[in-house]
Amino acid sequence: MIQEAIREQPVPATGGTELFHVIDPRVFERRLLDELCDLTTQVRTVAKSYAGARLLQELLLNRRAMFHFTQPSTRTFLSFNNACHVLGIRTSEIRDPSTSSEVKGESFEDSIRTFSSYVDLIIMRTHSPGRAAQAARLMDTIPRPVPVINAGSGSDQHPTQALLDIYTLDRSFSERGGIDGKIIGMMGDLKRGRTVRSLCYLMKNYADVHLVFIAPEQFAMQNDVKHHLEEHGIPFRETEQLGKVLPELDALYVTRMQSEWDKADECPAVDFRRFSVGTKELRMLKPEAIIMHPLPRGPELDPAVDMDPRAMYWRQERNGMWMRVAVLLKIFRMESRIQDLDLESFAAQHGDKPLVS
Numbered sequence: 001m002i003q004e005a006i007r008e009q010p011v012p013a014t015g016g017t018e019l020f021h022v023i024d025p026r027v028f029e030r031r032l033l034d035e036l037c038d039l040t041t042q043v044r045t046v047a048k049s050y051a052g053a054r055l056l057q058e059l060l061l062n063r064r065a066m067f068h069f070t071q072p073s074t075r076t077f078l079s080f081n082n083a084c085h086v087l088g089i090r091t092s093e094i095r096d097p098s099t100s101s102e103v104k105g106e107s108f109e110d111s112i113r114t115f116s117s118y119v120d121l122i123i124m125r126t127h128s129p130g131r132a133a134q135a136a137r138l139m140d141t142i143p144r145p146v147p148v149i150n151a152g153s154g155s156d157q158h159p160t161q162a163l164l165d166i167y168t169l170d171r172s173f174s175e176r177g178g179i180d181g182k183i184i185g186m187m188g189d190l191k192r193g194r195t196v197r198s199l200c201y202l203m204k205n206y207a208d209v210h211l212v213f214i215a216p217e218q219f220a221m222q223n224d225v226k227h228h229l230e231e232h233g234i235p236f237r238e239t240e241q242l243g244k245v246l247p248e249l250d251a252l253y254v255t256r257m258q259s260e261w262d263k264a265d266e267c268p269a270v271d272f273r274r275f276s277v278g279t280k281e282l283r284m285l286k287p288e289a290i291i292m293h294p295l296p297r298g299p300e301l302d303p304a305v306d307m308d309p310r311a312m313y314w315r316q317e318r319n320g321m322w323m324r325v326a327v328l329l330k331i332f333r334m335e336s337r338i339q340d341l342d343l344e345s346f347a348a349q350h351g352d353k354p355l356v357s
């Protein structure tokens with residue numbers, strides 16, 4: 001069980017729609033979320049032409065980012081890395097702590113301060129919760145602070161995943177009134193799944209959203225998140241019976257069992273087959289509902305689902321890179337360079353050489 005004390009603490013909102021550190025999803029407000037979603041779509045549109053790709057490439061050529069990833073990552077690492085490259089940001093990385101001076105006994109603070117001497121942004125994934133917040137607090141005390149992005153902190157939070165999840169929901173429901181009023185199911189290991197924990201924190205920004213937690217009792221959503229939902233008046237239900245709730249869901253967010261956090265073989269003790277989606281479950285889901293998954297998947301998501309038009313997870317994965325481009329633009333205050341473009345005339349002018357995007 002994660003102790004409250006070492007969880008990410010909310011970093012005070014910068015006010016308005018500015019972004020610096022990205023640590024805790026609770027500071028994100030609707031205006032900023034809407035702006036990020038629009039910016040993500042604008043960036044994708046611009047990136048469709050060579051001229052647009054070149055324009056993006058030159059926006060942050062003078063910036064460098066560093067990845068400090070001491071916990072495994074495929075999607076978050078690659079999507080952030082490629083998001084940096086889309087904007088011309090050069091990147092360096094430490095993915096194996098045994099190759100850094102931390103093994104010589106250098107303190108966490110000195111290591112982070114050292115990283116910040118060489119780069120303009122630190123993107124961190126850590127095994128323990130609270131580390132990115134600690135790094136951000138340190139940055140706020142030094143003369144040349146650089147922004148810190150939490151790219152996954154233990155089993156606690158994953159704020160940029162939540163942003164790309166919001167973008168995916170927002171896009172999927174764009175013809176049906178957006179996220180407001182939707183019934184969203186979250187299934188799997190909700191206790192230790194940082195993606196669903198972070199996504200719950202963003203739900204306060206949407207009106208009349210109902211959450212349905214579908215999990216075995218042992219892996220139910222934790223009380224800190226439930227208290228947050230109660231405080232913000234977001235209704236939620238808990239069940240172990242997927243079949244009973246499936247027909248009413250607008251979105252089903254499936255997650256895998258987080259067995260890497262097992263202390264005493266908790267996962268093998270539970271029958272997870274009831275918390276999985278295959279062709280049988282597809283028949284019970286509304287025709288216009290969507291299925292999401294942060295990936296990687298395990299047996300909870302049958303590959304046969306991939307062919308169904310409601311399967312949104314591969315698009316969700318790709319959305320991640322573009323949302324992270326938008327986050328980088330906001331952090332470095334370059335968003336107006338895209339927002340102020342007349343996209344229609346830009347596309348008309350340069351659309352003759354489309355790129356796949």
Ligand code: ASP
Pocket residue numbers: 075152158194195255256294295296
């Ligand atoms: N990739 C996501 C994460 O880093 C989901 C998962 O691993 O289950 O949390």
